[in-house]
Amino acid sequence: MQRPTSTRTPKPSRPPASTRATSQRQTASPTGSAPLSRREPRPDRRRADLVRALATSAYIPTFLAEIGVGAMLPLLTLSVLAYDVPVAVASLGIGVYSAGRLLTSAFVGSAVSRLGPMRASMASLVVLAAGAGLAAAAPGLWAFLAAAALIGAGHAALHVSRQARIDDLVASHQRARALTTLAGLWRVANFLGPLAGGAVIAVWGLEAGYAMAAGTIVAGMVALVFAPAWRTRHSLSASRHVPLRSVIAHTLPTLRTLGVAVVLTGALRAARNVVIPLWGSHLGLDDHTISYIFGLSAAVDMLLFVPAGYVMDRWGRRWTAVPSALLLAVGTSMLPFTGSPLTLAIAGVVLGLGNGWGSGVLMTLGGDAAPAEGRAEFIGVWMALQDAGGLLGPAVVSAGAAISFPVGFHLIGGMGVATAGAMARWIPPWRLTGASDPRPTA
Numbered sequence: 001m002q003r004p005t006s007t008r009t010p011k012p013s014r015p016p017a018s019t020r021a022t023s024q025r026q027t028a029s030p031t032g033s034a035p036l037s038r039r040e041p042r043p044d045r046r047r048a049d050l051v052r053a054l055a056t057s058a059y060i061p062t063f064l065a066e067i068g069v070g071a072m073l074p075l076l077t078l079s080v081l082a083y084d085v086p087v088a089v090a091s092l093g094i095g096v097y098s099a100g101r102l103l104t105s106a107f108v109g110s111a112v113s114r115l116g117p118m119r120a121s122m123a124s125l126v127v128l129a130a131g132a133g134l135a136a137a138a139p140g141l142w143a144f145l146a147a148a149a150l151i152g153a154g155h156a157a158l159h160v161s162r163q164a165r166i167d168d169l170v171a172s173h174q175r176a177r178a179l180t181t182l183a184g185l186w187r188v189a190n191f192l193g194p195l196a197g198g199a200v201i202a203v204w205g206l207e208a209g210y211a212m213a214a215g216t217i218v219a220g221m222v223a224l225v226f227a228p229a230w231r232t233r234h235s236l237s238a239s240r241h242v243p244l245r246s247v248i249a250h251t252l253p254t255l256r257t258l259g260v261a262v263v264l265t266g267a268l269r270a271a272r273n274v275v276i277p278l279w280g281s282h283l284g285l286d287d288h289t290i291s292y293i294f295g296l297s298a299a300v301d302m303l304l305f306v307p308a309g310y311v312m313d314r315w316g317r318r319w320t321a322v323p324s325a326l327l328l329a330v331g332t333s334m335l336p337f338t339g340s341p342l343t344l345a346i347a348g349v350v351l352g353l354g355n356g357w358g359s360g361v362l363m364t365l366g367g368d369a370a371p372a373e374g375r376a377e378f379i380g381v382w383m384a385l386q387d388a389g390g391l392l393g394p395a396v397v398s399a400g401a402a403i404s405f406p407v408g409f410h411l412i413g414g415m416g417v418a419t420a421g422a423m424a425r426w427i428p429p430w431r432l433t434g435a436s437d438p439r440p441t442a
Contacts, residue, residue: 050169050170053169053228053229054166054169054170054178054181056223056226056227056228056229057117057118057165057169057224057227057228057229057230058162058165058166058169058182059181059182059185060220060223060227061121061125061162061220061221061223061224061227062158062162062182062185062186062189062220063185063186063188063189063220064189064216064217064219064220064223065125065128065158065189065216065217065220066185066186066189066190066193067189067192067193067196067213067216068128068132068193068212068213068214068215068216068217068220069128069151069155069189069190069193069213069217070189070190070191070192070193070194070197070298071193071194071196071197071200071209071212071213071216072132072135072151072193072197072209072210072213073094073097073190073193073194073273073294074194074197074273074276074277074290074291074294075197075201075206075209075210075291076093076094076097076148076151076273077090077091077093077094077273077274077277077278077281078206078277078281078287078290079093079135079144079206080092080093080141080144081281082206083140083141083144085141089398090278090281090398090401091274091278091394091395091397091398092145092394092398093144093145093148094148094270094273094274094390094394095391095394095395095398096145096148096149096152097148097149097151097152097155097390098152098270098387098390098391098393098394099149099152099391100148100149100150100151100152100153100156101152101153101155101156101383101387101390102152102156102384102387102388102390102391103153104152104153104156104157105156105159105160105380105381105383105384105386105387106244106380106381106383106384107244107380108120108124108156108157108160108161108380109160109164109244109374109376109377109378109379109380109381110244110376110377110380111123111157112160112161112164112376112380113242113376113377117161117162117164117165117168117376118161118165118224118227118229118230120157120160120161120164121158121161121162121165121224122221122224122225123157124154124155124156124157124158124161125154125158125217125220125221125224126154126221127150127153127154127157128150128151128154128155128158128217129154129214129217129218129221130150130154131147131148131149131150131151131152131153131154132147132151132210132211132213132214132217133210133211133214134146134147134150135147135148135151135207135210136207136208136210136211136214137207147210152387156383156387159383160376160379160380160383162182163179163182163363163366163367163379164375164376164379166178166179166182167367167370167375167379175364175367175368176309176312176313176360176364177309177313179360179363179364179367180305180306180308180309180312180359180360180364181305181309181360182360182363183305183359183360183363184302184305184306184309184359184360187298187301187302187305187355187356187359188302190298190301190302191295191298191299191301191302192295193213193216193295193298194291194292194294194295194298195291195292195295196212197209197212197213197291198287198288198289198291198292198295199288200212201287201288201291202288206287242373242374242377244377244380244381246374247371247374247377247378247381248381250371250374251369251370251371251378251381254369255381255385257426258365258369258426258427259382259385260422260426261321261419261422261423261425261426261427262362262365262366262382262385262386262389263385263386263388263389263392264325264389264415264418264419264422265321265324265325265358265362265386265389265419265423266362266385266386266387266388266389266390266392266393267389267390267392267393267396267412267415267419268325268328268329268332268354268389268393268412268415268416268419269328269355269389269390269393270389270390270391270392270393270394271332271393271394271396271397271412271415272297272328272331272332272351272355274393274394274397275332275335275351275397275409275412276290276293276294276297276335276344276347276348276351277290277294278397278401279335279336279338279344279409280293280344282405283338283339283340283341283344285341285344289341293341293344293345293348294348296345296348296349296352297345297348297349297351297352297355298352299352300348300349300352300353300356301352301353301355301356301359302356303356304353304356304357304359305356305359305360308320308356308357308358308359308360308361309359309360312360312361312364316427316429317361317364317365317368317423317427318423318424318427320357320358320359320361321358321361321365321420321423321427322420322423322424323354323357323420324354324355324357324358324361325354325358325416325417325419325420325423326354326416326417326420327350327351327353327354327357328351328354328355328416328419329354329412329413329414329415329416329417329419329420330350330354330413330416331347331348331349331350331351331353331354332351332409332412332413332416333409333410333412333413334346334347334350335347335406335409336405336406336409336410362382362386365382365427366378366379366382366383367379368428369382370382393412393415396408396411396412396415397409397411397412399411
């Protein structure tokens with residue numbers, strides 16, 4: 001007797017594990033995080049969303065605020081000179097500004113971790129606007145120096161918080177392009193600031209330049225409030241607070257080598273803000289002419305961020321950092337040999353070339369070196385090293401002026417050569433691990 005045949009439909013056999021894995025890889029999103037679906041945006045949509053987030057929460061507020069900062073930087077030296085102080089202490093305004101940056105940068109990273117970069121950016125803009133307003137209304141030298149310190153503190157906090165915001169948004173292989181774009185916008189603003197400031201000063205005087213700067217900073221605050229990310233209270237992904245001492249101990253090998261080069265670079269860049277106004281005043285040029293020459297230098301500066309970013313991504317950080325330091329050295333050493341607005345402008349162009357070719361390199365190096373935990377704290381320390389150089393540069397100019405006026409300029413030139421050597425020695429070698437993912441090697 002035969003057994004009845006089963007009428008049940010056999011279950012489909014389960015594909016092997018290797019086949020399932022292959023299928024999942026084929027349907028995964030480009031980021032590798034989840035399969036593509038109707039709810040997940042396309043790559044071009046994600047790219048547009050990233051650009052929009054960067055523009056509204058970092059680029060536009062920074063651009064507006066930096067117009068004001070760019071207008072104020074060449075005025076800090078001129079305002080001190082207006083109080084009839086000796087030439088040897090004329091760079092005191094920039095020095096106090098740099099001291100305010102230095103004292104703030106090292107500790108603001110912890111505040112960014114707690115508040116998030118958006119709220120920290122707003123706080124920094126408030127401090128910047130207060131400093132600009134106080135500088136416009138300062139009744140004496142000491143009040144003005146307090147204003148310069150506030151401007152430095154607010155600017156330092158803005159630096160750390162906006163870099164933390166960008167690092168939170170972009171992947172590591174996009175870092176150089178995002179930060180170079182930020183540096184480029186910063187330079188465009190620093191070009192427009194002195195031009196607008198020069199026009200305002202020519203009509204209403206030095207104090208009006210600071211008032212104009214306060215207005216652009218307030219405009220940056222308004223732009224930040226209207227950014228979609230403002231509604232997110234805490235937008236920094238890696239927000240776990242790490243003690244500053246632990247961050248320093250963990251990254252000490254980098255800080256005591258490449259960090260020295262960062263200090264020297266900061267000195268060169270801060271000296272550039274001093275030497276053009278100082279030598280222009282020595283030549284007897286009026287304030288708005290000096291501001292225009294400073295603006296011309298900034299114009300050349302802003303033209304180079306696109307090619308500098310490409311070179312940095314393609315061939316490495318050394319190809320921008322080393323030539324930048326050498327050009328800054330040459331431009332500063334040229335100044336004592338100038339005797340007219342034209343020759344001063346030529347030296348200013350060389351300084352602009354040097355500063356522009358190094359667009360974003362310090363921020364990018366800091367992002368490369370930052371640990372996964374304690375990124376904001378490390379960025380603060382990295383900025384503090386740059387700001388320590390910002391304090392050193394004007395001090396060297398002043399010390400040289402106490403001996404003989406051009407001596408400080410030649411000292412800065414020698415420092416530029418030393419900076420180029422330090423960058424060539426300590427920036428890590430570069431290799432391309434993929435078409436779109438360049439990384440430094442240890």
